Amino acid sequence: MHPLERLINLTALLLNTARPLTFDEIRERIEAYRHGDPASAKRMFERDKDVLRDAGVPVDLAATDVWEVEKGYRIDPSAYYLPDLAFTQDETWALFVAAHAPGEDPEAERAFQKLSVGADPNLLTAMADRSPTPGIDASGPNLGAIADALARRRSVRFRYRPVQGRAGWRRVDPYALLFRRGTWYLVGQDVERKDVRSYRLSRMRSEIQEVGEASTPPEGFEAAAHLEAGAWNPERAAHRARVAFTGKVAWWVVATTPGAVQVGERPGGWVEVEVPAAEAEAFASWALSFGPDARVLGPKALRDEVVARLEALAAGGQPARASG
């Protein structure tokens, strides 16, 4: 009997049995387990059981009767069957895009196939003919391992290179995963430092090791509050600055900077734009990244900051860390 045939028979049998079946009872019903000596048949059965569990088939070991003299195997139908989630057509398409986006992942594809069994076949075949376009670049090989540990409430250990200071080992109870500006962060309790910290996945310098059970986040825990501060955060900006941009870049600023508004035009093709501005330093860095295509008009404090930086740069002075 082909292994596949045996596996299907075993699944059908255990899924349809009213009470758990002992191995002897299974042998009586499935011929393949009657070949050879009982010990090797039992080993084959054990392997098959593992294959079923790996495939997501929940094989349980339970008492065969109320006296619990013997234990047997069964598949609980309520644990086996995937509930129908009744996705809309748009949702089905969105999941298809997520599962099939380039950067292939057979696990995600399988998940989609299972979830879409009840969907309109015409919709599904139409999808299969399309190449879903947008790809996603998951950052680094550690994402799956961390998500897995988080899902199972496991504490993790990894080597980490912080922005400042030496690389070292961290032991962290994972509380949340955050995705910001294309980058994944782990937020969790640093066991040794006894504090909640955030870790950028791309700065991890080792594989993820699991080291026991993790604590759970406190009531009302907000992961985003613990994220290391970004360079320039327009969403939290308190002030607005006025900046003139050349026509070459003004359209880009208006199209891609949240909260940026074009307020006027100036001679020579310059465009005046109002943008949110948080701290002066971060804002000055952003404005200077446009080179001569941006000129800060006000407020004065921001303009002065930019001018001071330019003076230092023009003098060839990079004051803090001198190289010569």
Added chain:
Amino acid sequence: MAPTRTKDARPRTGRRGRHRTATTASDRLRRLLVVVPYVVRHPGTSLADLARLFGVDEGELVQDLNMLFLSGLPPYGPGDLIDVEVDEGRVWIGMADYFSRPVRLTHQEALSLYLRGKSLLGAPGLAEAPALASALARIEQRLGPEALGALAGRVEVGTTGQAAEALAMLRRAVEDHRTVRIDYYGASRDEMTTREIDPEQLFSAIGNWYVVAWDHRSDDERMFRADRIRAAELTDATFEPRGLAGAGRPLYTRSEGDVGVRLLLGPGARWVAEYYVTESPSERGGGAIEVTLPTKDLAWVVKLVLRLGGEATVLAPPELAARVREAAAEMLRAYRPRART
């Protein structure tokens, strides 16, 4: 970032022609546990459709179905065997009501789809975002604890930046193999150009959308940042895809003419070493790091150094340090028209 030339344009077959070969009994079992429910729910589905939907070769599928024909509910009395009928390329499966719904998601399947969905939600301007968010929310609610464990509700994405307007059109062009005319602002050379491109791949990385295309202007492969496309219009021309690589490819590929810019980055500028492709890192005191940044153009590096201010020092080439000083002096003159420098 620069439109980037690459040399590793390996031909790849399109999705339609791609089949996953399941070699082990375990893989074949996993496949059957979803193919069978599908056919039970949709009797008379064609073999061709099944092959496409499940990414499997038709011959292999027929082999699996033949195996199924011999299986069923032990001890196989009359009516216990699964009834499989393949007629004129269509498939019917009976006597398998217990397989009319698929098995639950494995932990890995659930995690994988969930994380990919969340990553996609974090990319700005995706038209499917609302539907994807509601689909993931339903997965959390209905399958949460068993499939996702403690992960449900503990993966957060924040979108920043706004939609690249050209994105929707580019997706259509990639799918339909249509040539597009774009006005592109190339930050690396600091120039606006109009060109026709054959877009083949579109992917999101480090918070930006990138388009990989064959560029008619340079007659070469180029990568473009979608947000720097000022205007895009579909042309009537179509193209044959060359199999350019998409997601997961390096955002910068070195070439022979590259200049190696050596920078000393203070703690506040260390992000440069991670954000861009850099080489030969060497730790310095006080949290500073020295790296080499390979580049084809210095124009954008000048702006990068201006932006970093005192946090970055140009170690090489000397030409770059001079250009930074000149640019700063020129900008100062614009700020203080009457002052002499």
